[in-house]
Amino acid sequence: MANPDIEHGSIGEVVTQRATLFERNAPLVLEGGATLGPVDVAFETYGELNAQRNNAVFICHGLTGDAHAAGHHGNPERPGWWDNFIGPGKPVDTREFFVVCANILGGCMGTTGPSSIDPATGKAYGLRFPLVTVSDVVRVHRALIADLGITKLRAAIGGSLGGMQVLQWAMDHPEDLGAAIVVCATSRLSAQNIAFSAVAREAIMRDPNFHGGDYVDADTRPDAxxxxxxxxxxxxxxxxxxxxxxxxxxxxxxxxxxxGFDVDFQVESYLHHQGEAFLGRFDANSYLYLTRAMDYFDPFGDMEHAAARLADLDLPFLVMSFDSDWRFDTSHSREIVRVLSAHRVPVSFREISSPHGHDSFLLVIPEYHVTVANFLRRAELPPQRRPHAS
Amino acid sequence: MANPDIEHGSIGEVVTQRATLFERNAPLVLEGGATLGPVDVAFETYGELNAQRNNAVFICHGLTGDAHAAGHHGNPERPGWWDNFIGPGKPVDTREFFVVCANILGGCMGTTGPSSIDPATGKAYGLRFPLVTVSDVVRVHRALIADLGITKLRAAIGGSLGGMQVLQWAMDHPEDLGAAIVVCATSRLSAQNIAFSAVAREAIMRDPNFHGGDYVDADTRPDAxxxxxxxxxxxxxxxxxxxxxxxxxxxxxxxxxxxGFDVDFQVESYLHHQGEAFLGRFDANSYLYLTRAMDYFDPFGDMEHAAARLADLDLPFLVMSFDSDWRFDTSHSREIVRVLSAHRVPVSFREISSPHGHDSFLLVIPEYHVTVANFLRRAELPPQRRPHAS
Known part of the structure; x- marks a missing residue:
């Protein structure tokens, strides 16, 4: 299954760039009606935008990702989170594509979120930050590509919450995309998915150091x-x-x-380490906002509304899942495929065998990488609407 | 599948009894070498012990259960936790059996545990309470039945941690039991099982109100x-x-x-309610001790040692699982059956279809209840060692 075309070159050293896309007097209007401005965005780009400006691929990151998807910031041993996927000779080949990845709205890695300073008060927003939706996240992505002089992307690609952004983007603005790659995502969280997120939020909000979201003012953090x-x-x-x-x-x-009660089993040590390492890089309020955006995500929920959008959707989808993923198991991907197919959207589906669960989308799994590479290669051709496979 | 023999009568009002089984100068010696005394035990009994004292059935409760398995304490609307299972005409028929259920060692419902007063200090034990194992829990059960004048039980029955107690009891003292019923249990927790328990304990121990386990002295509780x-x-x-x-x-x-971040989805409301209701009835230190006893449980871990015990095991087992249980899925039960069968222990296995997950063992599922009732009826006959079904 290994593809000899896919070598594993590195992009090398990269820097995170910053843009201010909305100003206070020309704010971003959110789906819920609230406004935000300024909106800062942290992003990175890899490869070269061609003269026709039509070789851009947008990478949508997951819940706790950031703009630093590939290359490194000085230490080649610590590459970006999707470095095995993006680079010369990799599935998203930077010899061919101009790749953009941005930290998402509501995040805490350089893009405006609840830990940013509210210009109206001079203090961190905290829970006064408006609730953002996946559509709102996409609004900011669109503003960024416009700012970069790109009117149409070759493709948008994302795993997990990243895949949800790709699906939403395709439904909101199909004209932006040449193709969509949705990996181990969902069109709606299940009760169990919501339950896990709800308990996570409770853990944060019940921490005495949470201070109603104003922990920055209190000079503390709800680390526990x-x-x-x-x-x-x-x-x-x-x-x-x-x-x-x-x-x-x-x-x-x-x-x-x-x-005793100290760490004794290896699995305890692993979880303990994951918990501690996270504290140094992530913000509790962002965790609340982004998980809540996932809970409410339901682009097929109002099917009448969705059908009108899906009727205009004429771009090829690649939907992928992993057979051991129980965060968003294959039935979530099949539901996306079912609805898209029912509305004659051209969609390829692949369930990849992997023992690594939801994390598989971040790992080198040859069948997965080759499938993405081949789909992107085919997506260069103009999409053709295929008959409904009944 | 419904059995017309099984009516659903109630035991009526019952009271929890108390016994002190070990004294300070004749303490319980734990598997780890520590001693405990006095050991108080809260228990209930239902039905009548016959003249031959050979109709007793012992009920082993799960992680957060208590001695109050059946009947009620004054309000028939609030029966014991396994009232649908124990009573006249029910699977454990109190017209025939004398039923004993005791709160387990390390618990917090009347039996000595980490929230009990340490006679050496006059203060609650807290984390100075010795670590207890499932074998230690069984030691106290045995002392109780001896105190009740019973030398051999018709059967021991338990679900989840209760089933683990039954398995351990059968291996430690097969002479005590006429039959063993092990429902949705395991012979060893998986890495994922341990992981869930580890995170639960972290949540308790990182709560600032935990005070190293001495929250009683601090007049607070790690409720969050x-x-x-x-x-x-x-x-x-x-x-x-x-x-x-x-x-x-x-x-x-x-x-x-x-x-918003308040409870919005019904599943959030359910979990919120479960969390709050638990605070009124359970002790955080007991949660630590009993989950840790489960983590370390591994009666087949030293197979050479286990084989010697299994060679002496000549009592019929009924092992049951539920097909939607992912806490201890059917593979856990199959592993128990595999090891028992390999050592020629007579074992019946039944996987019951139920959509209700691990909680199924507490629910009225006709095939489950009929299987238990029929097994108990057959278990009245003297057990016969069957040839190994290869």
């Missing part, structure tokens, strides 16, 4: 709650099988149980 | 952490399908999302 949220999320990112292979019941030190 | 632990556990007790059927994406009030 945020770590718990992250640890719990990590359980859902790995498969049962993946956890068994990776940790089993192995002990952290030696073979004799310590019979 | 304990509620989070309970909410997370509840996600694992229900199946994905059960949650979808019960809540789906339905909103708590009306059909218009409120777009």
């Amino acid at each position: 709650g945020l770590a718990i949220a992250r640890m719990m999320a990590h359980i859902t990112y790995l498969s049962e099988e993946g956890m068994r292979n990776k940790f089993g019941r192995r002990l952290q030190n030696g073979t004799t149980p310590r019979f | 952490g304990l509620a989070i632990a309970r909410m997370m556990a509840h996600i694992t007790y229900l199946s994905e399908e059960g949650m979808r059927n019960k809540f789906g994406r339905r909103l708590q009030n009306g059909t218009t999302p409120r777009f």
Whole structure:
């Protein structure tokens, strides 16, 4: 299955750029009616925009991602989060494509979010930040590509919440996209998905250091709650099988149980580390806002409204899932495929076998990478509406 | 599948009894070498012990259960936790059996645990309470039945951690039991199982009100952490399908999302309620001790040692699982059956179809109840060692 065309070159050193896309007197109008301005956006680009400005690919990141998708910031040992996917000879080949990745609205990695300063008060927004939706996230992505002089993308690509952005973008503004790649995403969270996010938010909001979201003013942080949220999320990112292979019941030190409450099993050590590492890079309020945007995401919920949009949707989709993913299992992807197909949107679907659960989309899985590379190659051709496969 | 023999009578009003089984100068010696005394035990009994004292059935409760399994304490609308299972005409028929249920060692419902007063200090034990194992829990059960003048039980029955106690009891003292019923249990937690428990304990121990386990002295309680632990556990007790059927994406009030961080989806309201209700009845330190006892449980781990015990095991087992249970899925039960069968222990196995996940063992599912009732009826006959079904 390995494709000899796909080598693994590196983009090399990159820098995160910043743009201010909306001003206070020309603010972003959100889906819920609130306004935001200025809106700063952190983004990175890889490769060269061609003279026709038609070789751009947009990368939509997941819940806790950032603009730094590929290359490195000085230390080649610490590349961007999707460096195995983007670069010369990689599935998103930077010898061919101009790649853009931006931190999302509501985030905390350089794009305006609840930890940003509210110009009206001079203090961090906290929970006064308006609720943002996936459509709002897409609004800012669109403003960025316009700012870069791009009117149409070759493709938008994303995994998990990133895939949800791609789906929303295609429904809101199909004219922007030449193709859509939606990996291990969903068109709506299940009750169990919402439940996990709800408990994560409770952990943050019940932390005494949360201070109603104004922890910055209180010069503290709800670290306990945020770590718990992250640890719990990590359980859902790995498969049962993946956890068994990776940790089993192995002990952290030696073979004799310590019979106490300190970290003893390797899986405890792993989760503990994930929780602690997260504190240094993520903001608790952003976690609340972005998980809530996921809960409310439901682009097919009002089917009459959705049908009108889907009737205009004439771009090829690639929808992919991983068979061991139980965060958004294959039935979520199949539902996207079912609705798109029913509305005669050309959609390819692939369930990839992988033991690594939801995290698979970040890993090098040859069948997955080759499928993306081949789809992008075919997507250079003008899309043709295919008959409905009944 | 409904059995007309099984009517649903009630035991009526019952009272919790108390016994002190170990004294300070004749303490319980734990598996880890520590001693505990006095050990108080809260228990209930239903039905009548016959003259031969050979009709007793012991009920082992799960992680957060208590001695009050059946009947009621004054309000028939609030029966014991397994009232649908125990009573006249029910699977554990109190017209025939004398039923005993006791709160487990390390618990917080009347039996000695970390919230009890340490006679050496006059203060609550807190984390100075010794780590207890499932074998230690069984030691106290055995002392109780001896105190009641019973030398051999007709059967021991338990679900989840209760089933783990039954398995351990059978391996430690097969001479005590006429039969063993192990429902939705495991012989060892998986990495994922341990992970969920580890995060639950982190939520409790990172709560600033935990005070290193001495929250009683500090006149506070780690309620935030304990509620989070309970909410997370509840996600694992229900199946994905059960949650979808019960809540789906339905909103708590009306059909218009409120777009905020307050409880909005019904599944959030359910979890919130479960978290709050738990605070009134359970102790955070007990949650730590009992989940840790589960983590370390591994009776087949040292197979050489286990094989010697299994060679002496000559009592019929009924092992049951539920097909939608993902807390301890059927593979856990199959592993118990595999090891027992390999050592020629007579074991019947039944996987019951139910959409209700791990919680199924507490619900009225006719095939489940009839299977238990029929097994108990057959278990009255002297057990016969069957040839190994290869």
